[in-house]
Amino acid sequence: MILVVFAGAPIVASAQTLYIEGGNVYFKADSSKSAVQLTTSGKDEQATLASDGQMAAFVRRTPEKTIKAGVGPTEATELWSIRVDGTEAKRLI
Secondary structure, three states: OOEEOEOOEOOOEOOEEEEEEOOEEEEEEOOOOOOEEOOOOOOEEEEEEOOOOOEEEEEEEEEEEEEEEOOEEEEEEEEEEEEOOOOOOEEOO
């Protein structure tokens, strides 16, 4: 199952949902009554679920860091992964 979230609106495939609320990533399996909050930074967006349903990837905003861009300084972002049980959070880029 693959799930992509843009602008906080979940797109659900199969029996799992991954969504962003308040800048945090949440995961819900259809077999569960409630969602599990995977992150707590308040800076996360653009979450997607791996096809095996075991891992999620998301972008984390880093307002305290900027990079040089053609239009001037721009907020840097990081790519993260996390298991859907909330463990093994890793910054990838």
